Amino acid sequence: xxxxxxxxxxxxxxxxxxxxxxxxxxxxxxxxxxxxxxxxxxxxxxxxxxxxxxxxxxxxxxxxxxxxxxxxxxxxxxxxxxxxxxxxxxxxxxxxxxxxxxxxxxxxxxxxxxxxxxxxxxxxxxxxxxxxxxxxxxxxxxxxxxxxxxxxxxxxxxxxxxxxxxxxxxxxxxxxxxxxxxxxxxxxxxxxxxxxxxxxxxxxxxxxxxxxxxxxxxxxxxxxxxxxxxxxxxxxxxxxxxxxxxxxxxxxxxxxxxxxxxxxxxxxxxxxxxxx
Amino acid sequence: xxxxxxxxxxxxxxxxxxxxxxxxxxxxxxxxxxxxxxxxxxxxxxxxxxxxxxxxxxxxxxxxxxxxxxxxxxxxxxxxxxxxxxxxxxxxxxxxxxxxxxxxxxxxxxxxxxxxxxxxxxxxxxxxxxxxxxxxxxxxxxxxxxxxxxxxxxxxxxxxxxxxxxxxxxxxxxxxxxxxxxxxxxxxxxxxxxxxxxxxxxxxxxxxxxxxxxxxxxxxxxxxxxxxxxxxxxxxxxxxxxxxxxxxxxxxxxxxxxxxxxxxxxxxxxxxxxxxxxxxxxxxxxxxxxxxxxxxxxxxxxxxxxxxxxxxxxxxxxxxxxxxxxxxxxxxxxxxxxxxxxxxxxxxxxxxxxxxxxxxxxxxxxxxxxxxxxxxxxxxxxxxxxxxxxxxxxxxxxxxxxxxxxxxxxxxxxxxxxxxxxxxxxxxxxx
Numbered sequence: 205x206x207x208x209x210x211x212x213x214x215x216x217x218x219x220x221x222x223x224x225x226x227x228x229x230x231x232x233x234x235x236x237x238x239x240x241x242x243x244x245x246x247x248x249x250x251x252x253x254x255x256x257x258x259x260x261x262x263x264x265x266x267x268x269x270x271x272x273x274x275x276x277x278x279x280x281x282x283x284x285x286x287x288x289x290x291x292x293x294x295x296x297x298x299x300x301x302x303x304x305x306x307x308x309x310x311x312x313x314x315x316x317x318x319x320x321x322x323x324x325x326x327x328x329x330x331x332x333x334x335x336x337x338x339x340x341x342x343x344x345x346x347x348x349x350x351x352x353x354x355x356x357x358x359x360x361x362x363x364x365x366x367x368x369x370x371x372x373x374x375x376x377x378x379x380x381x382x383x384x385x386x387x388x389x390x391x392x393x394x395x396x397x398x399x400x401x402x403x404x405x406x407x408x409x410x411x412x413x414x415x416x417x418x419x420x421x422x423x424x425x426x427x428x429x430x431x432x433x434x435x436x437x438x439x440x441x442x443x444x445x446x447x448x449x450x451x452x453x454x455x456x457x458x459x460x461x462x463x464x465x466x467x468x469x470x471x472x473x474x475x476x477x478x479x480x
Numbered sequence: 481x482x483x484x485x486x487x488x489x490x491x492x493x494x495x496x497x498x499x500x501x502x503x504x505x506x507x508x509x510x511x512x513x514x515x516x517x518x519x520x521x522x523x524x525x526x527x528x529x530x531x532x533x534x535x536x537x538x539x540x541x542x543x544x545x546x547x548x549x550x551x552x553x554x555x556x557x558x559x560x561x562x563x564x565x566x567x568x569x570x571x572x573x574x575x576x577x578x579x580x581x582x583x584x585x586x587x588x589x590x591x592x593x594x595x596x597x598x599x600x601x602x603x604x605x606x607x608x609x610x611x612x613x614x615x616x617x618x619x620x621x622x623x624x625x626x627x628x629x630x631x632x633x634x635x636x637x638x639x640x641x642x643x644x645x646x647x648x649x650x651x652x653x654x655x656x657x658x659x660x661x662x663x664x665x666x667x668x669x670x671x672x673x674x675x676x677x678x679x680x681x682x683x684x685x686x687x688x689x690x691x692x693x694x695x696x697x698x699x700x701x702x703x704x705x706x707x708x709x710x711x712x713x714x715x716x717x718x719x720x721x722x723x724x725x726x727x728x729x730x731x732x733x734x735x736x737x738x739x740x741x742x743x744x745x746x747x748x749x750x751x752x753x754x755x756x757x758x759x760x761x762x763x764x765x766x767x768x769x770x771x772x773x774x775x776x777x778x779x780x781x782x783x784x785x786x787x788x789x790x791x792x793x794x795x796x797x798x799x800x801x802x803x804x805x806x807x808x809x810x811x812x813x814x815x816x817x818x819x820x821x822x823x824x825x826x827x828x829x830x831x832x833x834x835x836x837x838x839x840x841x842x843x844x845x846x847x848x849x850x851x852x853x854x855x856x857x858x859x860x861x862x863x864x865x866x867x868x869x870x871x872x873x874x875x876x877x878x879x880x881x882x883x884x885x886x887x888x889x890x891x892x893x894x895x896x897x898x899x900x901x902x903x904x905x906x907x908x909x910x911x
Contacts (some may be wrong), residue, residue: 236517276647399628400608407603 495782
């Protein structure tokens with residue numbers, strides 16, 4: 205019986221978000237809030253591992269009250285329980301402060317039921333850092349296994365896991381001790397259309413909600429804006445690439461034009477390091 | 481064993497949500513199914529919401545609901561290619577409580593309304609398509625959905641699945657609609673500064689105006705256009721019978737572009753930025769196209785029951801009232817534990833006794849009449865424009881001579897007789 209905790213976040217849908225052209229920041233009101241897509245794969249993997257080995261899947265999020273919706277989405281995917289930490293004190297957190305707050309919540313969840321495995325998405329689509337997962341692992345002093353694209357085995361009795369980690373030119377097979385933390389790639393699974401019983405359960409589900417006062421032994425100076433050493437000094441949009449040539453005419457003529465370019469500008473197609 | 485509900489309502493538009501709201505209020509265990517991402521995400525209307533029928537469900541709703549503007553003026557424009565004869569009524573009694581009607585944006589309003597139903601205990605499930613009714617021994621006992629393990633069971637199912645109700649069709653309640661029974665409306669939401677809207681439409685702060693467009697707005701095809709004021713957007717749209725679009729080989733978006741660039745409309749919308757483009761079918765077959773509305777374990781409400789008064793551009797209010805009456809019927813049926821067709825037929829009677837049924841009957845021939853005799857839109861509106869232009873242009877011609885000219889232009893005696901006959905006919909179908 206495994207207890208798996210998936211860490212998730214509600215994010216603005218960056219596929220349709222508008223940027224404020226003056227400040228170069230995201231206009232969050234212009235996009236609906238969704239469950240971070242990578243996190244849905246984290247929850248799905250947790251649910252699949254529960255199906256293989258038995259156990260319980262909990263999800264944890266930090267965010268404003270509307271983030272309950274993201275937890276409900278996880279219940280639809282099949283999670284058993286949801287925990288949310290929400291408090292003004294958490295606001296403005298960077299990845300350092302976020303991983304601290306989540307770690308404190310994980311410790312509280314572990315006191316209710318010991319945790320074997322934590323699964324995070326590869327990164328959030330609004331921050332794109334991928335730092336929170338490893339940050340939690342460091343704070344809990346457990347191995348972080350990033351870029352996981354397949355879980356080959358979880359053996360609680362003997363206390364190990366075997367996973368495949370995605371590399372640029374292939375993958376590596378790693379064996380680690382339990383408990384540990386995964387951050388998973390999208391390709392690890394496909395999240396199916398949720399079943400009706402799960403959807404009905406999610407519609408009625410109310411997560412456990414904790415404020416900063418509910419987390420024992422917490423150091424408030426490490427929370428929120430105060431606990432965040434990251435400073436965003438300026439944000440700018442990258443310059444749009446100039447030019448480009450449009451090939452025109454009938455297809456055979458276009459092929460000829462393309463061939464000319466390929467032959468004349470070989471340097472464009474030379475290998476730039478990496479695997480050879 | 482799948483969970484069983486007292487009632488399942490399919491579709492979270494005004495009819496379905498009104499029904500779910502009333503049921504939940506009475507303590508009925510009700511499930512509301514919606515195929516969109518959220519209620520309102522797939523719902524479209526021009527934008528006029530009538531106060532009375534909404535207040536029958538939630539009194540004083542406008543104090544809390546996301547409404548755009550209370551309407552203080554309604555204009556009717558009879559358009560020709562470069563002119564228009566406009567009638568209007570503006571009254572300050574509409575600028576204060578109890579108000580007459582409001583403009584709303586459905587994506588916002590329907591979400592709010594459904595949330596009210598949820599607060600009373602409705603279980604709302606979105607992103608789920610009801611595929612068909614589950615029928616056992618001739619009685620509807622639930623619906624199947626597109627989700628895994630998706631069958632849902634209930635004592636009664638309310639079909640509020642909109643204009644092209646696949647569920648009602650699958651039960652054989654109605655046939656595939658003909659192109660002259662449905663209209664296709666396309667609209668744009670155009671962003672414009674609040675203050676500019678108020679200046680252009682001659683409004684005090686916060687007040688709203690509606691303009692209905694007839695004649696050249698639809699290039700003479702049977703239908704109407706509309707231009708409504710929202711808080712900081714305008715809703716501009718055109719709706720015509722599908723049969724008219726087919727006959728004239730016009731694409732709906734071409735018609736919308738045409739009206740947007742019409743010299744009578746362009747000054748209103750100049751500089752406004754398109755924000756959304758929407759299109760939807762409207763059931764306009766009227767009373768004669770209404771399907772069966774009550775069966776064993778099943779009721780049909782709103783657009784699914786063709787409840788639209790095309791002449792008065794009313795629909796959402798008919799929908800809400802039908803949803804409310806369906807809920808009343810279900811609550812009574814539940815007390816007796818009898819959901820048979822006989823018991824649920826009380827809904828049909830209530831509906832036909834209410835203004836909904838009365839108005840549906842009153843205008844039962846109107847759409848067909850104007851579809852059959854296109855001269856009202858094609859000839860008489862331009863004629864009216866020419867007459868107004870002639871009479872109001874001061875060029876030294878004596879007025880009596882002008883009247884004679886107008887009279888002559890109508891054509892020979894035969895033509896005048898035809899017009900008189902058409903006026904009489906129109907009066908007959910509308911009376």
